[in-house]
Amino acid sequence: MSKLGLVLFALFIAGTPAQAQKFPTATEILEKSQQAFYYAGTDMKARVTMELTTDTGKKRTRILTMLRKNDPKSKNQKYFLYFHEPGDVRRTAFLVWKYPEKDDDRWIFIPTLNMVQRVAASDSRSSFVGSDFTYEDISGRDLSADTHTLLREEKLGDADCYVIQSMPKSTADYTKKLSWIDKKNFLPLKEEYYDAQNELSRVFTGDKIEEIAAGEGAARKSYPTVTKRTMKNVKSGHRTEVSFTSVAYNVGLDDAIFTERSLRNPPRDLVQ
Amino acid sequence: MKHHRGTILALALLGSTVLPAFAADFSFHGFVEGAGGFRVVDNPSISKDATLGEGRLQAELSYQGPKTGRLFLKADVIGDGVEEEGKIDLREAYLDFSPQKVLDVRVGRQILTWGTGDLIFINDLFPKDFVSFYIGRSQDYLKAGSDAVKLSLFPGPFSLDLALVPHFRSSEVPKGERLSTFNPFTNRVTGRREKLSTRAPATNLENTELAFRLYRTFGSYEAALYGFQGFFKEPVGIDPAKRVLSFPELSAYGASLQGPFLQGIASLEFGYYDSREDRSGKDPKIENSSLRYLFGYEQEVWADFTVRAQYFLEEMLDFHAYRASLAAGAPRRKDLRHLLFLRLTHLFRYQTVELSLVAFYSPSDEDAHLKPEASYKVTDNWSVAFGANFFFGKKDSTPFGQLDANDNLYLRLRYSF
Numbered sequence: 001m002s003k004l005g006l007v008l009f010a011l012f013i014a015g016t017p018a019q020a021q022k023f024p025t026a027t028e029i030l031e032k033s034q035q036a037f038y039y040a041g042t043d044m045k046a047r048v049t050m051e052l053t054t055d056t057g058k059k060r061t062r063i064l065t066m067l068r069k070n071d072p073k074s075k076n077q078k079y080f081l082y083f084h085e086p087g088d089v090r091r092t093a094f095l096v097w098k099y100p101e102k103d104d105d106r107w108i109f110i111p112t113l114n115m116v117q118r119v120a121a122s123d124s125r126s127s128f129v130g131s132d133f134t135y136e137d138i139s140g141r142d143l144s145a146d147t148h149t150l151l152r153e154e155k156l157g158d159a160d161c162y163v164i165q166s167m168p169k170s171t172a173d174y175t176k177k178l179s180w181i182d183k184k185n186f187l188p189l190k191e192e193y194y195d196a197q198n199e200l201s202r203v204f205t206g207d208k209i210e211e212i213a214a215g216e217g218a219a220r221k222s223y224p225t226v227t228k229r230t231m232k233n234v235k236s237g238h239r240t241e242v243s244f245t246s247v248a249y250n251v252g253l254d255d256a257i258f259t260e261r262s263l264r265n266p267p268r269d270l271v272q
Numbered sequence: 273m274k275h276h277r278g279t280i281l282a283l284a285l286l287g288s289t290v291l292p293a294f295a296a297d298f299s300f301h302g303f304v305e306g307a308g309g310f311r312v313v314d315n316p317s318i319s320k321d322a323t324l325g326e327g328r329l330q331a332e333l334s335y336q337g338p339k340t341g342r343l344f345l346k347a348d349v350i351g352d353g354v355e356e357e358g359k360i361d362l363r364e365a366y367l368d369f370s371p372q373k374v375l376d377v378r379v380g381r382q383i384l385t386w387g388t389g390d391l392i393f394i395n396d397l398f399p400k401d402f403v404s405f406y407i408g409r410s411q412d413y414l415k416a417g418s419d420a421v422k423l424s425l426f427p428g429p430f431s432l433d434l435a436l437v438p439h440f441r442s443s444e445v446p447k448g449e450r451l452s453t454f455n456p457f458t459n460r461v462t463g464r465r466e467k468l469s470t471r472a473p474a475t476n477l478e479n480t481e482l483a484f485r486l487y488r489t490f491g492s493y494e495a496a497l498y499g500f501q502g503f504f505k506e507p508v509g510i511d512p513a514k515r516v517l518s519f520p521e522l523s524a525y526g527a528s529l530q531g532p533f534l535q536g537i538a539s540l541e542f543g544y545y546d547s548r549e550d551r552s553g554k555d556p557k558i559e560n561s562s563l564r565y566l567f568g569y570e571q572e573v574w575a576d577f578t579v580r581a582q583y584f585l586e587e588m589l590d591f592h593a594y595r596a597s598l599a600a601g602a603p604r605r606k607d608l609r610h611l612l613f614l615r616l617t618h619l620f621r622y623q624t625v626e627l628s629l630v631a632f633y634s635p636s637d638e639d640a641h642l643k644p645e646a647s648y649k650v651t652d653n654w655s656v657a658f659g660a661n662f663f664f665g666k667k668d669s670t671p672f673g674q675l676d677a678n679d680n681l682y683l684r685l686r687y688s689f
Contacts, residue, residue: 052622054622058651060651060652061652085652086652086653086688087301087303087652087653087688087689088649088652088655088688090301097492103532103535105492105532112383112411112412112415113383113385113411113412113414113415114382114383114384114385114415115385115415118388118494118530118537118539118570119537120535120536120537120570120571120572120578121572123572123574123575125575126572126575126576127575127576127619127622127623129623130619130622130623130624131622132622173575238622256426259426259431260431260487261376261424261426261431264424265368265376265424268336268337268340268342
């Protein structure tokens with residue numbers, strides 16, 4: 001409980017000065033954006049297709065089921081990922097317990113050995129399953145690791161956006177990041193990552209946004225969701241397109257799903 | 273093949289009662305693989321240079337119900353040029369079902385794995401295939417299936433795995449067939465002409481092996497208790513009269529703890545091996561009881577580069593009784609066996625290229641094993657791996673020293689579907 005207390009205390013401290021201001025600060029916008037992008041609903045289920053394309057057009061495909069649950073009392077989250085394709089990773093599963101302020105707990109299940117292995121996860125810049133997305137891109141970066149500035153407001157296509165600059169406080173895989181955040185739903189529509197030479201290295205685009213409804217009657221809610229996104233490595237020409245299908249929120253995922261049991265024996269009503 | 277029949281019959285019976293309720297959810301996958309390997313040093317006891325030369329078709333069938341129940345079959349059809357035979361290896365064949373919300377059951381041939389070690393095992397007393405590891409088959413073949421019933425119970429605060437193995441299956445260790453090995457009857461390294469034979473415990477109720485793991489998490493830390501009653505999986509008993517190796521009775525008790533430490537993951541595992549047929553340690557034909565410790569640490573040093581180090585210590589109990597009873601001329605072991613392990617893994621080119629090195633070194637046995645490997649996932653279907661096994665040792669009787677003349681190179685090409 002002391003850990004949780006600390007988190008709440010930190011959130012309280014961080015929240016206090018911002019509340020006094022009339023206009024949202026860059027950090028507030030990004031907090032809302034993370035909420036909309038990584039924390040929507042109490043939990044989520046989706047089928048994820050990742051298409052990895054090299055500069056010469058060679059394609060690889062990963063298909064997985066993703067289950068995600070938010071801890072109602074903190075910013076902690078639990079993820080369960082189950083791979084359907086390709087053949088060499090079929091039935092492989094990942095379990096991630098994510099903590100914004102310390103290293104995640106990660107486990108991998110290797111089906112051929114029926115083995116659950118703890119994975120050392122100190123470098124969140126590692127590529128996620130060989131894609132252009134890093135682990136951090138998949139589950140969100142700790143906002144306090146960067147200094148954020150609201151540069152301007154501008155239109156991106158038809159959408160009114162905040163443009164925010166984020167500078168890492170210590171070494172990261174980028175030296176500067178620019179984010180275009182949709183004013184309407186706070187989803188990131190575009191992100192530009194700059195490298196140590198201050199050259200553009202990676203570009204994220206939110207290509208398709210859909211409203212996903214959850215609940216019935218008065219409890220009915222709608223969550224704007226980026227169902228198609230691309231990360232392109234500008235330098236190598238490699239890119240990864242991710243599409244989410246069968247997205248569902250507030251499914252009522254039990255905490256017991258995010259345990260070793262599911263790695264060895266995935267919940268089949270959820271992992272189809 | 274006799275013991276397979278019982279399993280298949282049991283599966284068929286279970287299947288016929290459960291299957292009709294299944295909704296059709298059927299999947300079929302597998303791979304075709306060609307693998308070759310050869311000795312790069314002269315081996316005086318084996319004339320054949322080839323250590324690996326086989327074509328393999330693996331078929332994997334899965335049939336699952338809408339709520340619970342799954343039938344899983346995995347079999348390899350192998351054309352083996354080294355053994356000069358064709359064979360079918362039923363790798364896994366089991367039925368999964370959950371009769372209660374807190375209970376998962378798996379019945380049939382299955383791979384059983386637990387514990388914190390990487391290629392070093394204390395409380396995982398299920399069969400392994402070290403020969404496959406030493407000749408360069410894929411790591412998929414490190415473990416061999418057990419014919420077992422496994423109950424997994426999840427009452428809440430902790431979890432319990434209980435495995436009953438009615439049919440004994442040993443680990444595959446070098447016996448002079450593909451790899452020359454130390455022969456304790458002649459006290460020298462021998463090959464095909466004097467290959468070692470083993471005698472497995474009879475299949476009966478009394479010999480049914482039992483293994484359990486009780487585990488839970490404490491925050492980011494995982495703790496487990498283990499128990500085992502059965503037999504050694506390696507042939508550590510010798511019967512000089514009949515010139516066969518045997519698998520003495522073994523009980524084992526242990527514990528492990530694993531969790532974040534510094535910038536990585538640390539693990540501790542302990543085991544007490546009670547060699548029930550030689551509790552006094554006076555019988556030189558049977559392995560003594562021992563205490564075993566394993567310390568592991570893994571860290572991702574930078575993106576896509578991971579280092580894992582392990583230190584294993586085995587302390588033979590009743591060492592004086594062992595030494596006093598040892599026959600003249602027999603190799604003498606030390607009371608402490610130290611083993612250091614290092615695994616380096618580096619991924620490149622969007623994780624399609626993997627360079628790895630696995631190294632074992634024992635300062636007490638003065639022997640070592642090095643296994644470098646490079647692999648490349650050419651496409652989602654095609655992959656290729658190239659590697660080597662190098663063995664070093666001052667003495668013929670130590671685990672890696674006996675394999676000294678078996679240094680080999682290997683290549684594998686696989687198409688998955």
